[in-house]
Amino acid sequence: MGNFNKYLCLLGLVFLMSACKTEKNEVFPRIINEAITSVRDKEISMTYQISSLGYTKSGVRYYKKDNPSQGKSVEAVREGDMFRLTLNELDSESTYILVPYIEYNGNTIESERKTEITTTAPFPEDFTLFWPTPVATYDETGSFTTVVEGKNLQNINLRDLKFLNWKDTLHMDYPQATKNGTYQINLSGYYPYRDGNHMMRVLYKDKEIIGQAIDFVYTGKALSLKLKKTSLRTTYASICNNQIYYFGENSVSLFDPETSRLQNIAHIPDSIRFLPAKSVSLKNKIFFVSQPVSHILPSLEPDVFHGNELLCQAFDVEKREFSKYYFSRPQLKESHGYNNHGIFVHNNTVYQTYTLTLNSRGIKNIVAKYNPEKDKFEEIATFDINFTSECFVSVNGKLYALGVSNVFDQGFNIGYTLAVYAVDAGTFKLTELYRAGTTNQTYPYAPVGAINYGGDIVLALDVNNFMLYNVAKNTLNTVHLSSDVDHMYFGGMFIYKDKYYLNTDLNFLEGTIYEMSIQ
Numbered sequence: 001m002g003n004f005n006k007y008l009c010l011l012g013l014v015f016l017m018s019a020c021k022t023e024k025n026e027v028f029p030r031i032i033n034e035a036i037t038s039v040r041d042k043e044i045s046m047t048y049q050i051s052s053l054g055y056t057k058s059g060v061r062y063y064k065k066d067n068p069s070q071g072k073s074v075e076a077v078r079e080g081d082m083f084r085l086t087l088n089e090l091d092s093e094s095t096y097i098l099v100p101y102i103e104y105n106g107n108t109i110e111s112e113r114k115t116e117i118t119t120t121a122p123f124p125e126d127f128t129l130f131w132p133t134p135v136a137t138y139d140e141t142g143s144f145t146t147v148v149e150g151k152n153l154q155n156i157n158l159r160d161l162k163f164l165n166w167k168d169t170l171h172m173d174y175p176q177a178t179k180n181g182t183y184q185i186n187l188s189g190y191y192p193y194r195d196g197n198h199m200m201r202v203l204y205k206d207k208e209i210i211g212q213a214i215d216f217v218y219t220g221k222a223l224s225l226k227l228k229k230t231s232l233r234t235t236y237a238s239i240c241n242n243q244i245y246y247f248g249e250n251s252v253s254l255f256d257p258e259t260s261r262l263q264n265i266a267h268i269p270d271s272i273r274f275l276p277a278k279s280v281s282l283k284n285k286i287f288f289v290s291q292p293v294s295h296i297l298p299s300l301e302p303d304v305f306h307g308n309e310l311l312c313q314a315f316d317v318e319k320r321e322f323s324k325y326y327f328s329r330p331q332l333k334e335s336h337g338y339n340n341h342g343i344f345v346h347n348n349t350v351y352q353t354y355t356l357t358l359n360s361r362g363i364k365n366i367v368a369k370y371n372p373e374k375d376k377f378e379e380i381a382t383f384d385i386n387f388t389s390e391c392f393v394s395v396n397g398k399l400y401a402l403g404v405s406n407v408f409d410q411g412f413n414i415g416y417t418l419a420v421y422a423v424d425a426g427t428f429k430l431t432e433l434y435r436a437g438t439t440n441q442t443y444p445y446a447p448v449g450a451i452n453y454g455g456d457i458v459l460a461l462d463v464n465n466f467m468l469y470n471v472a473k474n475t476l477n478t479v480h481l482s483s484d485v486d487h488m489y490f491g492g493m494f495i496y497k498d499k500y501y502l503n504t505d506l507n508f509l510e511g512t513i514y515e516m517s518i519q
Contacts, residue, residue, distance in 0.1 A: 028104060028107070028109055029050050029051050029052040029053070029054065029055060029102055029104055029109065030050070030051040030109070030111075030112075031048055031049075031050060031051075031100045031101075031102065031109075031110075031111035031112070031113075032048070032049050032050070032051050033047075033048060033049045034046070034047075034048040034100060034111065034113055034115060035047050035048070035197070035213065036115065036117055036199075036211075036213065037084075037134075037212075037213040038086075038134075038210075038211065038212050038213065039117060039118075039119060039120055039210070039211035039212075040119065040120055040123065040209070040210055040211075041090075041092035041093075041119055041120050041121060041122050041123045041209065042088065042089060042090050042091075042092060042119065042123075043086055043087060043088050043089075043090060043119075044086070044087045044090065044096065044098070044117055044119065045084070045085070045086045045087075046060060046084070046085055046086075046087075046098060046100075046115075047082055047083065047084050048076075048082075048083050048100050048111075049081055049082060049083065050083065050102060054104060054105075055102045055103060055104045056103040056104065056105075057075055057102075057103050058075070058076050058078075058083055058100070058101065058102045058103070059073055059074050059075035059076045059085065059100070059101060060073065060074055060076065060085055060087070060098050060099065060100050060101070061073045061098075061099045061100075061101055061110070062074070062087055062096050062097060062098045062099070063096065063097055064091075064094060064095065064096055064097075065095040065096065065097055065116065066095070068097070073101075074086075074087055076100075083100075090119050091119065092119050092120065092121060092122045093118065093119060093120070093121055093122075094118065094119050095116060095117070095118045096116075096117055096118075096119070097114050097115070097116055098114070098115040098116075098117065099111055099113075099114050099115075120207075120208045120209050120210060120211065121207040121208060121209055122209075123209050123210075124204060124209070126152060126155065126156065127150055127151060127152040127153055127155065127156055128150040128151045128152070129148055129149075129150035129153070129202065129209075129210065130148065130149060130150060131146070131147070131148055131149070131212055131214070132147065132148075132149045132184075133147070134212055134213060134214050134215060135214065135215050135216075135217055136191070136214050136215070136216050136217070137216075137217050137218075137219040138191045138216055138217070138218060138219070138220070139218075139219065139220035139221070139222075140220035140221065140222040140478075140480055141220075142190050142191050142192045143188065143189075143190060143191075144188065144189055144190070144191040144216065145186060145187065145188045146186075146187050146200075146214060147184050147185070147186055147187070148163070148184065148185050148187065148202075149178070149182050149183070149184045149185075150182060150183060151181070151182055151183070152183075153175040153182075153183040153185060154175045154177075154183055158172060158174075160204055160205045161202070161203070161204055162202070162203040162204075162206075163187050163200060163201075163202055163203075164200065164201045164202075164203065165189050165191070165198065165200050165214075166198070168189055168190070170187040170188060170189040170200075171187065171188045171189065172185055172186075172187055173185060173186040173187075173188075191216055193216070194218075194481060194482055194483050195215075195216055195217060195218055195482045195483050196215075196216055196483075197213050197214065197215050197216070198213070198214055198216060199211055199212065199213050199214070200212050200213075200214050218480055218482045220480060222477065222478060222479070222480050223468055223477065223479045223480065223518050223519065224479070224480045224481075224482045224518070224519050225466050225479045225480065225481050225482065225516060225517070225518050226482055226483070226516070226517045226518075226519060227481070227482075227483055227485060227502065227514040227515070227516060228514060228515045228517075229512055229513075229514055229515075230257075230501070230512075230513050230514065230515050231257070231260060232244075232255075232257060232501070232513040233246065233255060233260075233262075233513075234505075234506050234507075234511035234512060234513060235248060235506060235507065235511075236277040236279075236491065236492070236503065236506055237255070237494060237496070237501075237513075238279045238281065238286045238315075239281060239494055239495065239496050240281035240284070240285070240286050240317050241281070241284065241317065242496070242497055243317070244257065244496060245286060245315075245317065246262070247268065247275045247315070250267060250268045251264050251266065251267055251268060252264070252265050252266040252267075252268060252315065252320070253265065265320055266315075266320040266321070268322070269322065272313060272322050272324075273291070273293075273311065273313065274291070275288055275313060276288050276289045276291055276341075277491065277492065277506075278341075278343060278492060279343070280343050280344060280345050280350060281345075282345055282348065282349075282350050282370075284316055284317050284318040284319075285314050285315065285316050285317070285323075286314060286315045286317065287312060287313075287314045287343060287350050287370070288312060288313045288314065288343075289312070289341050289342065289343040289352065290310045290311060290312045290327075290328075290338075290341050290343070290352045290354060290368075291310070291311055291341070292309060292310060292311075292337070292338045293305055293308070293309060293310065293311045293326070305326055306326070306329075307329040307331060308326035308327055308328060308329055309328045309329065309330065309338070310326070310327050310328040310338065310352075310354065310368075311324060311325065311326055312324075312325040312327070312343075312352060312377060313325075323375075325370075325375075325376060325377050327352075327368055327376070327377040327378070327379065328354075328356075328366070328368070328379065330356060332358070334358070334359060335359055336356060336357055336358050336359065337356075337357045338354050338355065338356060338357065339354070339355050339357060340353070340354060340355040340365075340388060340389070340390045341353070341354045341390060342354070342389070342390030342391065342392055344392045344393065344394065345394065346392070346394040346399050346425055347394070347397060347425065349369060349370065350369070350370040351367060351368070351369055351370070351392070352367070352368040352369075352370075352377060353365070353366070353367050353368075353383075353389075353390065353392060354366055354368075355388070362385065363385050364382060364385065365382055365383045365384065365385055365387070365388075366379055366381075366382055367379065367380055367381045367382065367383065367428050368380065380428075381426075381427055381428040382428070383401075383423075383428040383429070383430055384430050386405055386406040387401065387403055387404075387405045387406075387419070387421065387430060388403050388404050388405075388416070388446070389401050389402060389403020389404070389446075389447070390403070391403055391447050391449065391450040391459070392423065392450075393450050393451065393452050393457050394452065395452050395455060395456075395457065395471055396455060396471075398422065398471075399422070399423040399424075399425050400420060400421065400422060400423060400433075400457060400469075400471070401420070401421040401423050401430060402418075402419075402420050402421075402447050402450050402457065402459055402469065403418075403419065403446060403447060404416040404417060404418055404419065404444065404445075404446045405417060405419040405432070405435065407439060407442050409439050414439070414442075415442050415444055416442065416444055416446075417435060417436055417437045417442035417443045417444055418435075418436040418437070418443045418444075418445055418446070418447070418476075419432060419434065419435045419436065420432075420433045420434040420435075420457075420469055420476065421433060433474055434469070434474055434475075434476050436476060445461045445465075446461075447459040447460060447461055448460055448461065448462060448490050449490060449492050449493050450493075451493040451494075451495065451500065452495075453468070453500060453518065455471060455472075456468055456469060456470050456471055457469040457471065458479070458493070458500075458516075458518070459476075460490055460493065460502075462490055463485055463487050463488065463489060463490040463504055464481055464485050465481075466478075466479040466481060467479060468518065479518060485504060485514070486510075487504035487505040487510065487511075487512065488505060489504065489505050489506075489508070490502075490503070490504065491503030491504055491505070491506040491511075493516070499515055500515070500516040500517070501513055501514065501515055501516060502514045502516050
């Protein structure tokens, strides 16, 4: 009987192991970023990418929309990570269906999209026309130029030729002869967008004869901000000693961007309150911006905060433990609140700034400084209540404040405008350096972030609006954002290993961290 029970146990174990057996799920490559680059009467050009390598071959299957049974295939040519091909000997003014495919491990994987495109009218026989380089350059005013080239362009009536960008007709210069026997026409127009690829159309005697995708590239004199997507995790990062730390889900993690590996180094105890997104570091400590703990009086007794109403939390990366710092004891008998919380490091010292709002007596801008000897924050000064900001930036040993300042006309407060101040770090006296706009036309945009960018200061007014304050020249200029940032929320900027990063839509599915560079 005992042997029979052992046999049943072994048999059950075999069935259990069989039921728990898992199969390896293979991730197949996909066709991505499909684009039509050129359409003419007898040909269509296309590009696309593949999400991962390992394919046998790739190309496009195509057929006439009204005759799907007569399909053909053309293999693509790979150039870097891009696949290119041109379909030739097509019929003019005919609609074709294009379906890119991949041959992978004996399987044929087709694109999820079926691109429908119609060839143009027959091209005239008395001239030729093409883009030698399908690029248009534009400046900070939005004015752009591009060049087309062809043979016998001097013999046609230019009134019969029309170039369109969307629905806008471009201006044409007269054809100019080139050394190789062709003629060139300079085209110009207005382009109020970012860098991108757009289809231009060419009409001859009101019939479309060319569709050409053009790359719009910014070449203006104004500075340009380039953004490059990174693989950094889309959550708020704290930087300390050139290391990236993440705080969330009850744990502190050290992140290695080279391997994308997270190492859990500490537990966040239940006694630690919510950790704000904004932080700075000094030596081995990460300090988080202050947050209110109590500001509605009279307080219940006993007061566990001993009259303190603000809390700064910190994490020591060496000891791997948290600290709490309570401060701000206004001892008020009326309701009040806090806003405009800022934190920054200047000359190896951590500062916190905040605005105390009094319902009956206005506001008070306050500065607290970390005292390492006493291991506490101490209020040291106040600053001008006509200035509102949480953006303080240290540059080459000097401190600057960037925010909005009240505008007065004949003694009346008529609004506010963007301003830059030099700050005396001892007294926090503000000396105005730059004021945007005028009394009659203010510039009422408050910065949501600022960062020391190689000795100058980058201001973010929102996720798609940046300016650069040149410290030496005392100038404030718009920085052209050369690529659209398809996001809604600005999440701060940070420096990691001498590179600059922008947070967008963090804690959302579409969140992205970009590497920033100004050219």
